[in-house]
Structures are given as structure tokens and as C-alpha cells.
Amino acid sequence: MSVGKPIERLDAVAKVTGKARYTEDFTLQGMKHAVYVRSDIAHGMVKSINVDEASALTGVRAIFTYEDVPDILFATAGHPYSTDPGHRDPYDRNLLTKHVRYEGDEVAIVVADSELIARKAARLIKVEYDKLPVLNTPERILADDAEMIHPTGNIVGAHEFVVGGDMAEAIKSSEHTLENKYSTAMVQHFHLENHIAYAYMEDNENITVVSSTQIPHIARRIISEALDFPMGKIKVIKPYIGGGFGAKQDVVVEPMAAFLTLKMGGAPIQINLTREECLSCTRTRHPFLGTAKGGIDKNGKLTFMDVEVVSLTGAYASHGHAIAQAGGAKACTMYPRSVIRFNATTVYSNMPAAGAMRAYGTPQVIFFVENMMEELALKAGIDPLEFRLKNAGLPGDINPLNKKPILSHGLKECLEKGRKLIDWDKKKKRYKKFKDGTIRRGLGVACFSYASGTYPVLVEIASVRMALVQDGSVHVLTGATEIGQGSDTVFAQMASETTGISTDKIKVISTQDTDFSPFDTGSYASRQTYVGGQAIYKTAEKLKDNILAYAEEMTGVLANRLQIVGDKIVLIEQPDKTVVTLKDLSIDAHYHKDRGGQITAEVSYKTRTNAPSFGCTFVDIEVDIELCKVDIKEIINIHDSGKIINPILAKGQVHGGMGMSIGAALAEEMLIDDETGKVYNNNLLDYKMPTIMDTPDLKCDFVETEEPTASYGNKSLGEPPIISPAPAIRNAILDATGVAPSELPMSPKRLFELFKLEGLI
Amino acid sequence: MITKEIEFTVNGQLITLDVDIRKSLLDVLREEGLTSIKQGCGVGECGACTALIDDIPMDTCMYLAVWADGKDIRTSEGESRDGQVSKVQQAYIDAGAVQCGYCTPGFIMTSTAFVEKYKGQKVDRDLIRKEHSGNLCRCTGYETIVCAVESCLKD
Numbered sequence: 001m002s003v004g005k006p007i008e009r010l011d012a013v014a015k016v017t018g019k020a021r022y023t024e025d026f027t028l029q030g031m032k033h034a035v036y037v038r039s040d041i042a043h044g045m046v047k048s049i050n051v052d053e054a055s056a057l058t059g060v061r062a063i064f065t066y067e068d069v070p071d072i073l074f075a076t077a078g079h080p081y082s083t084d085p086g087h088r089d090p091y092d093r094n095l096l097t098k099h100v101r102y103e104g105d106e107v108a109i110v111v112a113d114s115e116l117i118a119r120k121a122a123r124l125i126k127v128e129y130d131k132l133p134v135l136n137t138p139e140r141i142l143a144d145d146a147e148m149i150h151p152t153g154n155i156v157g158a159h160e161f162v163v164g165g166d167m168a169e170a171i172k173s174s175e176h177t178l179e180n181k182y183s184t185a186m187v188q189h190f191h192l193e194n195h196i197a198y199a200y201m202e203d204n205e206n207i208t209v210v211s212s213t214q215i216p217h218i219a220r221r222i223i224s225e226a227l228d229f230p231m232g233k234i235k236v237i238k239p240y241i242g243g244g245f246g247a248k249q250d251v252v253v254e255p256m257a258a259f260l261t262l263k264m265g266g267a268p269i270q271i272n273l274t275r276e277e278c279l280s281c282t283r284t285r286h287p288f289l290g291t292a293k294g295g296i297d298k299n300g301k302l303t304f305m306d307v308e309v310v311s312l313t314g315a316y317a318s319h320g321h322a323i324a325q326a327g328g329a330k331a332c333t334m335y336p337r338s339v340i341r342f343n344a345t346t347v348y349s350n351m352p353a354a355g356a357m358r359a360y361g362t363p364q365v366i367f368f369v370e371n372m373m374e375e376l377a378l379k380a381g382i383d384p385l386e387f388r389l390k391n392a393g394l395p396g397d398i399n400p401l402n403k404k405p406i407l408s409h410g411l412k413e414c415l416e417k418g419r420k421l422i423d424w425d426k427k428k429k430r431y432k433k434f435k436d437g438t439i440r441r442g443l444g445v446a447c448f449s450y451a452s453g454t455y456p457v458l459v460e461i462a463s464v465r466m467a468l469v470q471d472g473s474v475h476v477l478t479g480a481t482e483i484g485q486g487s488d489t490v491f492a493q494m495a496s497e498t499t500g501i502s503t504d505k506i507k508v509i510s511t512q513d514t515d516f517s518p519f520d521t522g523s524y525a526s527r528q529t530y531v532g533g534q535a536i537y538k539t540a541e542k543l544k545d546n547i548l549a550y551a552e553e554m555t556g557v558l559a560n561r562l563q564i565v566g567d568k569i570v571l572i573e574q575p576d577k578t579v580v581t582l583k584d585l586s587i588d589a590h591y592h593k594d595r596g597g598q599i600t601a602e603v604s605y606k607t608r609t610n611a612p613s614f615g616c617t618f619v620d621i622e623v624d625i626e627l628c629k630v631d632i633k634e635i636i637n638i639h640d641s642g643k644i645i646n647p648i649l650a651k652g653q654v655h656g657g658m659g660m661s662i663g664a665a666l667a668e669e670m671l672i673d674d675e676t677g678k679v680y681n682n683n684l685l686d687y688k689m690p691t692i693m694d695t696p697d698l699k700c701d702f703v704e705t706e707e708p709t710a711s712y713g714n715k716s717l718g719e720p721p722i723i724s725p726a727p728a729i730r731n732a733i734l735d736a737t738g739v740a741p742s743e744l745p746m747s748p749k750r751l752f753e754l755f756k757l758e759g760l761i
Numbered sequence: 762m763i764t765k766e767i768e769f770t771v772n773g774q775l776i777t778l779d780v781d782i783r784k785s786l787l788d789v790l791r792e793e794g795l796t797s798i799k800q801g802c803g804v805g806e807c808g809a810c811t812a813l814i815d816d817i818p819m820d821t822c823m824y825l826a827v828w829a830d831g832k833d834i835r836t837s838e839g840e841s842r843d844g845q846v847s848k849v850q851q852a853y854i855d856a857g858a859v860q861c862g863y864c865t866p867g868f869i870m871t872s873t874a875f876v877e878k879y880k881g882q883k884v885d886r887d888l889i890r891k892e893h894s895g896n897l898c899r900c901t902g903y904e905t906i907v908c909a910v911e912s913c914l915k916d
Contacts, residue, residue, distance in 0.1 A: 012859050014862070015866075016854060017838060018866035024799075189899075192864045242864075243861040484900050486860070652857045655904040659902025660902070685804075689899070693891060
């Protein structure tokens with residue numbers, strides 16, 4: 001039995017010794033390096049490009065401009081292909097562009113013998129532009145006479161839903177209502193390994209692309225679309241990857257690397273972005289601007305919530321409106337007994353492109369909702385925690401959006417657990433005397449709901465192949481990608497749980513190669529343990545059956561009297577009685593001249609359920625009014641992610657999400673000039689990614705519900721931890737100071753403005 | 762291209778090289794196959810390229826290779842011997858401080874220097890944080906990294 005145990009991660013030794021090889025650690029003889037020529041303005045048309053000086057540089061092998069690339073528009077979002085043409089991502093990008101839409105847009109690319117030469121050459125290329133107006137605020141972007149950022153217009157998508165009842169009646173039944181404006185910032189994933197890929201050809205027809213990607217199979221399709229090149233002749237390899245957080249659920253450099261090798265006779269070409277390029281020329285999180293309204297009746301029931309947002313997707317759609325759609329949908333199950341209206345519009349802007357980022361629009365929407373909830377409770381004179389407890393969903397409640405019952409719903413228990421862990425009631429009383437003066441204390445709470453995958457919006461497909469090796473061990477091939485979250489280890493535990501084979505005999509092949517890895521769309525949407533876990537379960541069942549059937553053929557003992565324990569096949573009734581070892585069985589199966597064959601199992605499975613997951617953050621803070629600084633004294637996340645497969649890995653996911661959310665709450669933002677589109681802080685000195693000194697002790701706990709739609713009772717966990725810390729911190733600031741921040745980040749700069757406005761300083 | 766001959770030890774092995782004087786120690790170590798040295802920023806902000814130079818953690822991306830002449834250099838590869846990981850490496854594994862693994866070798870070298878420096882002394886989490894502030898990690902929120910270092914100093 002392996003599920004539920006803190007098994008050591010399979011790649012731990014490879015990683016602590018530094019032996020794990022990432023994309024940059026593979027070299028090929030004669031590898032060339034490509035560097036983009038990027039626009040230094042945020043909006044305009046290229047008037048002229050002069051490459052003479054760059055071409056003359058020794059070591060420069062080729063220069064391609066927007067005139068040299070295929071006239072093919074492609075979409076970069078790492079979504080499964082949609083058979084519904086109306087549901088595909090916007091095809092709005094060429095490999096290089098004449099129409100530059102953000103500072104850093106790609107107009108040309110240099111290939112040289114070394115990265116140093118390529119960068120030098122890129123600097124020598126002279127580009128002249130006809131400038132166009134820079135559009136970076138919703139008012140300007142949506143103005144009637146606004147310049148079109150793309151020929152399709154400035155609106156990428158818009159939708160609205162009202163669910164759970166009649167809005168007019170809900171408003172009528174409310175004792176109190178309120179409406180406030182909120183906004184979230186553009187933040188960056190900051191995975192430690194920058195975007196990198198290299199491509200080469202081993203003949204005249206097939207392209208290999210090695211990439212730091214979360215989505216090898218999807219990357220293969222998009223490369224094929226971008227180059228109009230046969231999909232079956234492209235192979236994408238994903239080695240170890242140094243983090244992604246959604247930024248690598250997008251193709252960023254892969255189609256260009258493939259294009260370059262194709263153009264250059266199959267020579268190996270690497271594109272390795274700098275940290276500065278990675279910060280402002282890849283993907284970011286969509287900033288949301290808008291309002292949240294809510295109502296409460298005389299019994300403390302949340303009568304309605306109504307969120308209206310504009311989402312800025314930047315220069316290219318990437319995941320575009322899907323972000324706001326997902327954010328709105330996923331927020332519907334935490335307080336499912338109220339009327340919910342959600343209205344969103346996603347627009348282009350002359351900013352770095354926003355794409356997928358951990359929790360995919362949900363942190364933005366929940367920031368709005370949980371801020372509004374707090375203020376509504378205060379307006380009604382109810383304890384904000386009691387208000388949430390009263391309205392939290394319960395098992396059996398109906399998801400108002402898809403009308404299906406929520407089978408496991410542990411939000412209420414999460415809130416109760418957190419209340420005890422942080423000592424909420426006592427501290428609430430104690431902190432009453434710290435509400436004036438320079439140092440103030442406050443408590444905050446915020447809830448969230450999320451989902452376990454993308455169904456029914458997108459297909460949820462996972463495929464697994466297992467093979468018994470001659471020595472009795474098992475190889476597991478999956479298209480699902482280990483990106484640091486620990487999915488390989490969790491899959492090994494699941495396979496062990498179902499087959500009975502010990503985890504140390506199970507090797508999950510960590511590298512995906514689209515030529516032989518079974519089809520799976522990759523790591524995103526916190527889908528892998530939920531969706532991939534189903535495929536693992538079904539394949540493991542099949543493998544076990546095949547092994548036991550062969551044991552029957554070999555030994556004459558009926559398969560239904562046998563089970564696998566560790567590395568042996570034993571009698572169910574007498575587990576200490578070995579019938580045959582897995583090794584002996586496997587050797588017989590492989591090498592007996594008259595029977596057997598390689599014992600394998602393969603399953604491709606589509607999950608057609610989507611379990612919501614839940615949780616909350618409790619935080620205890622101190623605010624230094626004069627320094628405008630928030631000091632987190634204690635912070636706890638409590639999660640209902642169903643059954644926890646591996647507690648040590650689960651805690652790691654929670655800590656990581658909390659750390660990122662604390663950064664987004666207190667420090668992180670991409671600073672972009674509204675007038676010029678200039679990015680001020682695309683470097684690590686000025687972009688305030690939290691260091692170890694900025695991050696407090698992080699605590700977490702779990703409420704382990706049993707989710708009946710998953711074979712191991714589990715639900716999503718990868719992304720959810722990032723959702724609720726920021727609003728909880730915001731609510732704690734409100735509790736401590738009486739000042740209600742409405743914008744992220746709540747940095748000293750912003751708190752200074754607010755405290756000054758409110759007369760605190 | 763101007764070159765200079767340098768001699769240094771890496772993980773106990775003597776290396777003599779004629780190096781391009783413009784190259785960083787990061788470039789040269791990676792060319793020597795020590796790919797635990799990762800480039801995350803190239804400007805000394807992220808610490809993914811940390812090696813110990815005469816037992817002091819350094820960002821090798823902004824340390825010229827020629828400066829390494831006569832120095833003793835340690836990287837994560839060398840901390841594991843005869844198939845056994847070091848105490849610090851094991852502590853990272855046990856604490857769950859390893860996720861994507863890209864910052865891990867650099868962090869481990871900073872922790873190794875820290876543990877050697879404060880062996881037998883009482884340290885608090887603030888000091889651990891202060892002396893690891895040159896290494897960035899986006900996966901762990903640093904919590905388990907602090908726990909791993911603490912556990913190395915316990916016995």
C-alpha cells in the first residue's frame with residue numbers, strides 16, 4: 001500500500017546532485033544560437049530594417065525578418081485542439097511581425113555560432129518604426145475610435161452568466177448590498193529555468209524539438225500548425241523542466257526553433273531567452289479590473305454575488321478570454337446557494353502577452369469576491385468568518401453552473417480547522433486593543449473553490465502504457481508531465497496501490513517524447529493526479545490482470561486466487577506463500593519458447609467528471625502604519641483536495657502556492673507605462689519576487705474528503721494554494737487598520753497612498 | 762580572443778585550462794560538464810549558479826573564470842560520493858525541499874557552507890534566511906528549505 005504515504009520523490013537524488021539534465025544541459029556539436037531582434041516601442045509598424053552591419057559580423061550565419069517567415073497565423077495557448085471551430089484560441093500570431101504590439105515584440109531573429117555573437121548582431125540591426133497610439137487602459141482600448149491592435153478588433157472575448165436564481169429577486173431579498181471596485185496586477189511566473197528550446201533534423205523530413213515545456217503533445221500540434229508541417233514528422237522531447245507555473249503551457253520559442261532548423265538544413269539551433277526576455281516577452285498573469293457586488297439578507301445569507309471584470313490579455317491573446325471564463329466558473333462552488341452573476345470582457349492591449357498562470361484567472365476573481373464578502377459582513381455587522389461558515393457549500397449542494405451535485409465539499413471543515421489552528425476567536429478579542437497606534441494587529445480569512453481539470457470545456461484525455469521488464473520491475477510511460485509538482489512519484493504510488501507491486505520496482509519515465517509517450521495533453525489545470533490518475537488506475541488494473549493470468553498459465557493456480565505483493569505473486573489466502581516471483585514470471589514470459597510474450601497494458605481514458613476542490617487561508621498580521629509595511633506573523637492554508645496521495649509532496653505544493661500569493665499580495669507587479677507601454681522592471685532587481693527573507697513561515701493542513709469520482713479519492717492541488725492567501729492578507733489589513741485596499745499589490749507604496757488618503761499618516 | 766592559463770580544483774580534481782578571459786566561471790564549469798551550475802539570470806540575482814569558492818558561496822555567473830586560478834571549487838555533483846548523497850542533500854530530500862530542482866544545486870551549496878560554518882552552534886530561522894537570501898526558489902515558498910537546513914544543525 002503506497003497511496004497516502006510520504007514516499008521520497010523519484011527524481012530527488014537526480015536533482016540534489018545536480019545530475020538531472022534540463023534542456024540547456026544537452027549540447028549538440030555545432031549547435032547554433034538564435035537571438036530575437038525586439039521592438040523598442042510598444043505599438044507601431046516597421047518602416048525599415050537594416051541588417052548590413054549585423055550580417056557582416058563574423059560568426060553570423062543567418063538573419064530572418066518578418067518578411068521571411070510563413071504567412072501563417074497561429075495560436076500559442078496550450079489547449080487541446082477543439083473540434084468546434086468557434087471554440088479555438090485566437091490565431092493571432094506570426095513567427096515574426098511587422099506590426100509590433102508591445103515593447104519587446106519580435107521583428108527579426110539572428111542565428112550565429114554563439115549566443116554572444118548573436119546578441120551583438122541583434123543589437124546592430126537598425127529598425128525604424130511608424131509609431132501607433134499605445135493602448136493600455138480599458139477606456140482607451142475600448143474607445144470607438146481606438147486603433148485596432150489586431151485586425152479582428154480589440155475585444156478578444158466576452159461573456160456573461162447568471163445562475164442560481166433570479167438576480168432581481170435576490171437583490172430585493174437583501175438587507176444590505178454593496179458594490180466596490182477592485183483590481184489585480186500583472187505578475188510573472190518566474191520559473192527558475194528560462195524559456196529554452198532547441199531543434200534539429202536527422203534527415204530532410206523530420207524535426208526534433210527539445211523544449212522546456214509543460215505540454216509536449218500540444219507543442220507538437222502547434223509547431224505543425226505554425227509551419228504547416230506534418231505533425232507526424234515532428235517530435236517534441238521534454239526533459240527535466242525548471243518550473244513552468246503556466247508560462248510553459250504555451251508555445252513560446254518552439255515553432256521558431258523548428259522553423260530555423262528547417263531553414264538551415266537541419267542544423268541544431270538553440271533559443272535560450274534571457275531572464276529579462278522571460279519577464280516581459282513571454283507570458284504574464286492577466287490583470288483584472290472591475291467591480292464586485294453582493295447582498296446579504298437578515299439571516300446572514302449571501303443572497304447574490306455579481307462580478308464584472310475587464311481582463312487585459314496584452315499584445316497577443318495566448319489563453320485570452322479562457323482565463324476570465326475559467327476564473328468565473330471555478331469561483332461558483334464555494335458559496336453555491338446564492339445567485340451568481342459573472343460578466344467578463346477580455347481585451348488586447350500594448351503590454352506583454354498574458355497567458356496561463358497558476359490557477360488561471362481564479363486568483364483574480366476570488367480576490368474580488370472575498371474582498372466583497374468581507375466588506376459585506378462588516379456592513380451587516382456579522383463576523384466575516386461566521387458569514388463564510390454560514391454560506392460555505394456542503395456536500396450535496398448543486399453546482400449552480402453545471403447543475404450537478406457537489407459530491408465532496410470540505411470548505412466548512414477547512415474553515416473550522418483553520419479557526420482552531422490560528423486561534424481565531426481568542427485573537428479576535430485580543431487584537432481589539434491593537435487597532436490604533438503605529439503597530440496594529442489584524443486577522444484575515446478568505447476561501448476559494450477550484451476545479452480538477454478543464455472538463456466539460458475541453459477534452460480531458462490521459463494515456464498510460466505499463467510494461468513488465470525482464471527483472472520483474474515495471475516501466476510506466478505517460479504523456480503527463482512532471483514539472484516539479486511530483487506527478488511521477490504520485491503516479492508510481494497509484495500504480496503500486498493498484499497492482500500491489502512495491503513503488504521501488506516502478507519506474508515512471510520522466511522524459512516525454514511524442515514519438516513514443518502515450519497521448520496526454522500535459523500539465524495544467526491541476527489535472528494530472530485527477531485525470532492522469534484515472535488512466536494510471538485503469539492501466540494498473542489491466543497490467544495486474546495480465547500478470548496474474550500469466551501466473552495461472554505458468555503455475556496452474558487460478559488467477560482469482562492470486563495477488564501481487566511487492567515483487568512476488570502469492571496466494572490471497574496465504575500471503576506468505578510465494579507462487580512465483582515477478583522476476584521469474586517475467587523471464588518466463590519473455591523467453592519461454594512456446595508461451596508468453598512481453599506483458600504490457602495500455603489505456604487511453606477520457607475523464608468526464610470534474611470535482612471541485614476547496615480551501616481557505618487564515619492569516620495573522622502586524623501592520624506598521626509609519627513604514628506602510630505588512631508583517632505576516634502566521635499564515636495557514638487548509639485544503640480539501642480529497643485524499644492526499646503523498647503528504648510531503650502535497651505540502652510542497654501548498655507552500656509554493658502560498659509563497660507566490662504572498663508575493664502577489666505584497667510586492668509583485670510588472671510596471672508598465674500607460675502612455676508609452678514601456679516595461680520598467682523586467683529584471684530581478686526591480687521585479688520584487690520574494691526572497692527567503694520576504695517569505696514568512698508557512699503552515700498548511702488538509703481536510704481529507706473522499707472524492708467518489710476519482711479512483712484514489714483525490715482532487716486538484718497544484719494550483720489552488722495560490723488563490724486565497726492574497727485576499728486573506730487584504731482582509732487582515734482591513735481588520736488591522738480599517739483601511740480597505742482594493743488593488744494588488746498592497747506594497748508599501750500603495751499602502752502609503754491609502755493610509756495618507758484615510759488620514760492614518 | 763585573449764586567453765589565460767589557469768589551474769584550480771573542482772570537487773577535489775585538479776583542472777588546468779587555457780580560458781577565454783571573457784568567460785564566466787559559470788560558462789567554464791558547465792563546459793567541464795558540471796551542469797549542476799544553472800544560469801537563471803546571469804546577473805547574480807537568483808543564485809542558481811552558486812558554487813563554493815574556497816568554501817564561500819558565490820554566484821559563478823558574475824565571477825570571471827580567470828579569478829578561479831588557484832582556488833578550490835565545490836559544486837553539488839561533488840557533494841555526493843560513492844553513491845551516497847551528503848547530509849545536506851539528504852536533508853533536502855527528507856524535508857521535501859526539492860521540486861523542479863533547478864535552484865536546488867545552488868541552494869544546496871549555500872546550505873552546505875552554512876552548515877559547515879555554524880556546526881555545533883545555535884542558529885535561528887532568521888539567520889538561516891539571512892544567509893540564504895542570495896538564492897531564489899519559486900516552487901517551495903522556502904519553507905521546506907529552512908526546515909532542511911534546521912534539521913542539518915540539530916545533531
